[in-house]
Every structure is written in C-alpha cells, then in structure tokens.
Amino acid sequence: MPNTTLLVASSDEHFRESVRDSLINLPDVKIVAEYQEVAANLYIRVLQDLERHPHAGLIVDISGDPEGSIKAIEKVKQAAPDLFVMVSNFSADGETVIQCMRAGANEFLLQPIKRTEFREAMGRLERAPRHGGGGGSKLGKIYTFIGTRGGVGTTTMAVNFASVLAQRKVSTVAIDLDWIGNDVAMQLGASPQYTLMEVGENLERLDQALFEGFVTRDPLGFFLVGPPDALEQHGHFSDHQLREFATFLVEKYDAIAIDGGRNISNDLVLAAAQVSAAVFLVIDQEFPSIRNAQRYISFLMRMGLNQDQIKVVVNRYTKKISSNQASLEQIQQTLNQAVFYGIPSSPAVIASINKGRPFVANREQAGELDRVFRAFVDKATGGKKSEATEAMGKTA
C-alpha cells in the first residue's frame, strides 16, 4: 500500500489513538490530518486538506453524535463526491449503517477496530478509484493573521491583505476578532453600525443579502465586520457561532481575512485558526516575538493544524539587524521552519493609518512596500510564486 494517506475525524482522543495504533504495522499508511470534532463544517477542513493530499481517505468516528456526524458526512460527500469515507461506531445497527451508506460512506468499521478489518479497509481505500479528491473546490479560503506580540503589525497585514484581494475583484470579507484592539475599522476609516453581535444574533437566518445589508462595505469593495465597541460585550459571539459564520462565509465569498490580534488562546481566535487555510504568524525580529512564535506554532500544531498551514511573516523585515535582533537564518533555525515572507518597514504605513486607508490604496506613496506586499499576497493565495524569494532578497 504505497503512500496511502488518511484524515481522521473524532471527538474522542482514544479513537484517534486507536487509529494511530492500527497503523503500527502498516508503514505505508500515514495520517495527514486529525480533526477533534465531527461538526457541520468538517467539510471545510477536509477540502483544505484534500488540496494537499488529493488521494487521502477519511475515517469518521460517529459515536459521539451519530445523527450530527451523518449530516456532516453528507456535506463532506457533497463537497468531495470521490472521497473514500470510512465510518466507525460502537454498534452496527442496521438503521445507522443504512443512513451512513446513504450519506455516502464507503466502509463501516465496528469499534473497537480490529487490526485485520482495518488492514482490509486500507486495502480497499488503496484500490478505490482516484479521481483527484476534492481539488479545485469552489469554497472560499480563510486567512487568519495572529501577532506574537502587540504592535507587530497584525492589523496592518490583515487589512492590506483584504484590500489587495478586493482590488483584484476577489470577493472578500475582513473580520476583526481582536476584541480589545478593534482596529480594523479604524485603519479603514470606517465606523460600522453593526458588529459581530448582530451576526451572532442573526446567524440562523443569515443570507448574503442580509449580511451585506448590515455590515460595512469598504470603498475597495470588501465587507468588514468586527467587535462592538463596548468591551463588556465580549462573549456574546462564541467560537461555536464563529464556526457557523465561517461556514456561511466560505460558501459565499472567495477570501476571508481575519485579524486575530495576538491572543491565540482566545476561543474565537483558535476556532478561526482551525478553519483557516493558512494562519500567518506576524512577528518582528525581536527575540520575545520569535520566542512566542515558537510557542504559538507548537500550540497550533497541538490544536490540529499542520505545520505547512502556519506561515511566519516577518514584518518590518531588515537585513541590517541590531544586536537585539535576529537574522532570517536565526529565526528559521529557532522556529524550525522557513520564513514565509518578509515585509519591509516603511513610513507609508503610519501615513496610511493616519489617513484611515490601507497603504495598498496609495501605490505610489507605498512604493517598494506595496510591491513586496502584493508579492506576499500572490504567494499566500497561490498566485505568482517566483517573485517571492526575489522580493525578500531585495528587502534591505
């Protein structure tokens, strides 16, 4: 069984562990993603991972919530009809098995999983027709920006990222999850009347017309929504609501840029990271921010993200470091991963913030910064790739 890859979804750590155990004698089968819940938006994560592993099969443990899980499987199969899905449960009563098959499952594995049965199922997965998984899905992508310190430029990155995409006519939504900072609207010169509170209150009946009717539209064409001004209203928008909102967004929009602030242990920010195609960790070259990046990366990986979904962006990047700064090589060595991009420092940033407009809206003033930032967006969204390293090399 060369190179069989698996996605495993279960809310039960023991189940996920038992699948890992079953692989001990199957060296060619590899788990490439684990999902810690079987929720309605499972298909988003699955589609994202299928882009990287188009031939992977999915195991879903439905024992935690059979009814909800079967609905989740149905959505997964609608989004990726060729995906090979194995369902697992403690009992194999006829009714449940039939429902699973109707939802599109290819296999049923009784728990506790027997090694021989598991091996045979892997054989059938390996022999199943491969049509290239769910590649080329029409779902939008979520990009979350998280700073490893305050003031590193997280909001600036998120705001300009959304702006570049909107300038390119990509349908885009910018979301501010930094309840304390609430700076996205400020950087865009907007004073939104409606906030995430109203999104939460209207989630059940939310459609595109309603959403676009009450959130703010930036002159560049993207929509933005963020926290209410009153700090005590924190908590009125839950991580559960965010996951539902995210499902709505990826179905209706091509790109969603989230300012996650720096509080990574916040439930909302973590939920955003978990539904993101990519998480950009914004750092600078100071040691505290790099040390935190290390902690953030390992935390995100423990929370189910793959290392290649976590992309380190060095803001105010300079080659000419002072004694309390780290070089690119030192950063990469410490973090044990390549830096995704370096964005130069420029007076155009503060000038644009003072004006309440993104710097990419004034290309002439932003000059080199504008050019590098656009190359970053290209690389991040799978556009022109070749400019990337070149741009960073030229950044002094």
Ligand SMILES: Nc1ncnc2c1ncn2[C@@H]1O[C@H](COP(=O)(O)OP(=O)(O)OP(=O)(O)O)[C@@H](O)[C@H]1O
């Ligand atoms: N590339 C840059 N060059 C020059 N100044 C920058 C750059 N990026 C950010 N800044 C400046 O750093 C300050 C902080 O930026 P920003 O508010 O985007 O950071 P943040 O990480 O979101 O901060 P906070 O922790 O307050 O949310 C701003 O005054 C901005 O002008």
Ligand SMILES: [Mg+2]
């Ligand atoms: Mg900010």
